[in-house]
Every structure is written in C-alpha cells, then in structure tokens.
Amino acid sequence: MSVFKRKNSPYFQYDFQLQGVRFRGSTGKTSRREAEFEERARKEDAARQIERHQTADKAFRGQGDLTLSAAVARYWQEKGQFLAGSDTVWKNLERMVDHFGAATNMADIRDADVAAWVALRRGEKAWGKDKTARIQNGTVNRTTVDALRKVFGHARTAWKIRFPDEPTWSNHRLKERETIGAEVKRVDQVAIANKMGDGYRDMWLFALATGLRLAECFVSWSQIDMGGAKATLVQKGGGERQVILGRAAMAILAAQQGRDETHVFTYVCRRRGGKNANKKLVLGGRYPVTYTGLKSAFRRAVARIGLNVRFHDARHTVGSAMTRVKGLKAAQRQLGHARIETTAKFYSHVLDDELRDALDAAIPHISPHSAESERDNKLKQKRKKT
Incomplete structure (x- = not known):
C-alpha cells in the first residue's frame, strides 16, 4: 500500500510488510512526494532490521557465534527501545559496537578488553567544555561498563546463555562523586x-x-x-x-x-x-x-x-x-x-x-551571658531584702 492520509491527521501514513513483518506509522510529512521518500527510507531501514534479526536468530539456535552486533540488535528489540532515554541507550549501544567490532564474539570480550575501553573513554574530552576537561566518571560508567553489562545480563536471563570468562563488572566501575542536588530559587x-x-x-x-x-x-x-x-x-x-x-x-x-x-x-x-x-x-x-x-x-x-x-x-x-x-x-x-x-x-x-x-520558634534562646545576668539580678534583689 502506498502512503495515505487519515481524516484526523495532516500527515501521510505508511503501512507495508516485509517477509511477514508489518511496519506502519506516520511519515511526519504533509506532502505526498516527501512522504513517499520517507516511506522508501523506512523500507530500507526495515530490511536492515530483518537482516540483523535473522543473523541473531542463527546464533541463538546454536548455528553460529553470538556476535556483539546480533546481541545488541536483539537486546534493543526486546528491551532497550522501551527504556527511559532510549535515544541515549541506542547511542551507547552504537558506541559499543563501533569499539569492539560488530563481528566480535561476545564470549571473547573479557576483563582486559573492558579495562582498555574504560581507559580510552576516560581520556576523551568533555563536549562543550574547555580543552583540559575530561568526561566525568559517572558518564564513563554509564556509557561503557553499565551499557555492556546490561547486554550480558539480558543474554544470561532472557536467552540462557552463559559466558565462562564474563568480565567482573565491579572491578571496572570508576568511583563517582556523590552530589546532593540544590533547590532552585x-x-x-x-x-x-x-x-x-x-x-x-x-x-x-x-x-x-x-x-x-x-x-x-x-x-x-x-x-x-x-x-x-x-x-x-x-x-x-x-x-x-x-x-x-x-x-x-x-x-x-x-x-x-x-x-x-x-x-x-x-x-x-x-x-x-x-x-x-x-x-x-x-x-x-x-x-x-x-x-x-x-x-x-x-x-x-x-x-x-x-x-x-x-x-x-x-x-x-x-x-x-x-x-x-x-x-x-x-x-x-x-x-x-x-x-x-x-x-x-x-x-x-x-x-x-x-x-x-x-x-x-518554640524554645526561647538563652545565651550564657543572659543566664549569668539573670542570676546576678536575683542575688542583688535577695541582698536588698535582707
């Protein structure tokens, strides 16, 4: 089906199937020509998704090594896209694949590899700051160790895959500075x-x-x-x-x-x-x-x-x-x-x-000096009476 419009929307919609999988949604375009270009791009992206899933399925059926690319694709499909800040999750996954390589076997990622990645990320400059500023430890943890650990953890719990030499994650997390937020006036x-x-x-x-x-x-x-x-x-x-x-x-x-x-x-x-x-x-x-x-x-x-x-x-x-x-x-x-x-x-x-x-507010403040003055006044009054 080509692009079409619904009565309650100014945008053209797309609705197509590839290998039995249905893809549909809004193109975000009000022009038919622009919407058709957008639909074509969506079809190309859908074809790439299906190819990644087929590669992953072979690995999960024991017909090949579980590559990092296949694991990341399935993790994203099953969990990553539904997490808060999914755009950031996807960027972290892309960074992970770019560093280790799409064809890398997950079982081959060990402590030394994670340590080297953390050191590399730790040395990067912070975006938008002075030339000497480095990325904070919390950012390094979230974008490297924590991101990779979640993929490994999902593989263990959801896919029942074990990694004999899985990295010891706690050894690679950097110490973070704990900050208590301030109220904004x-x-x-x-x-x-x-x-x-x-x-x-x-x-x-x-x-x-x-x-x-x-x-x-x-x-x-x-x-x-x-x-x-x-x-x-x-x-x-x-x-x-x-x-x-x-x-x-x-x-x-x-x-x-x-x-x-x-x-x-x-x-x-x-x-x-x-x-x-x-x-x-x-x-x-x-x-x-x-x-x-x-x-x-x-x-x-x-x-x-x-x-x-x-x-x-x-x-x-x-x-x-x-x-x-x-x-x-x-x-x-x-x-x-x-x-x-x-x-x-x-x-x-x-x-x-x-x-x-x-x-x-409830208890009046009494300073040592005022206490002494009160005592002296009482003594003077007592002497006068005698």
Missing part, C-alpha cells in the same frame, strides 16, 4: 526560562512542575492522560509508573496541543542548515525537541545568567517541596523511588531543617 527558575527558546523553556518548566528526570520529560501524547491528569512513564529499569500532574503541568501540556501528533514538546527552526535526527531542517518548520538540544539550550541559558545550576536540580526542587509540605512518602511516590530509603537519603535534611526551625 523561584527568581532563578524564571531567569533560566526567559533565556531558553520555545519548546526548551516549556520542558524546563514541565520538569519544575513534575520533578521528572531530564530523559523522562521527553513524553509522547500516548503517555498523557489529559482527562485523568496523569502521565505513564518508563522507569530506569524498563517498568512503568504513573505520575500525577498538577495544574501547572496540565497548563503546560495544554499549550502544546495541536503542534505535533506524536511528540509533546517541539520547537520551531529559527536558522538554516540545522539537523534533527540526521534530517535537514526547514526554516520555520516545527520539530521534536532532542535530548542533546535540550541539554545545550539549558547549558547556554545558565551560562548567560552566571548560575551554577543543573537541569536535575529541578527534580530536587520538587522533591524538597513535596517533603516539606507532605512528607517523604509523598515525595517518594512523585519521584518514583522504589525504596523510601532512597528518598530519605536525598531529602531527609529538609525535615531536619523544618524541625530545627520549629525548635527555634
């Missing part, structure tokens, strides 16, 4: 928003209204229940959780309606020559906000103001406010922590501050 929240462009500003305000992580803010309309004022999110481990949306969040979402049929947050292209998901942008066109685009927009905004604020501090601001008003249990539910101990670790200091303020 109201005046700074507004100042940052005013320095961010259309779409990016809305996502910053949405994070401040919900406490979502940066990756969780990339929601689609299928995840939003406008009537029930709830959002269904994919958690870090791949499970789902529901988040309550307050009036502020609902107002932000209402302002996005009608802009894109799939993605909630979009922006208008203001300059020529840009790219979005490797596609050339059209001046004045509206496109989904990307992960790297949002991080760059936020970094530029705080730099212009001269603030030392992270995007994640929006989450800490919401968590602190929830703890202060409704307690740790309410904060745990809104933030999606599996264990109350995690919430207490980062937000119990808020309750300590509240208790300290209550003590100061």
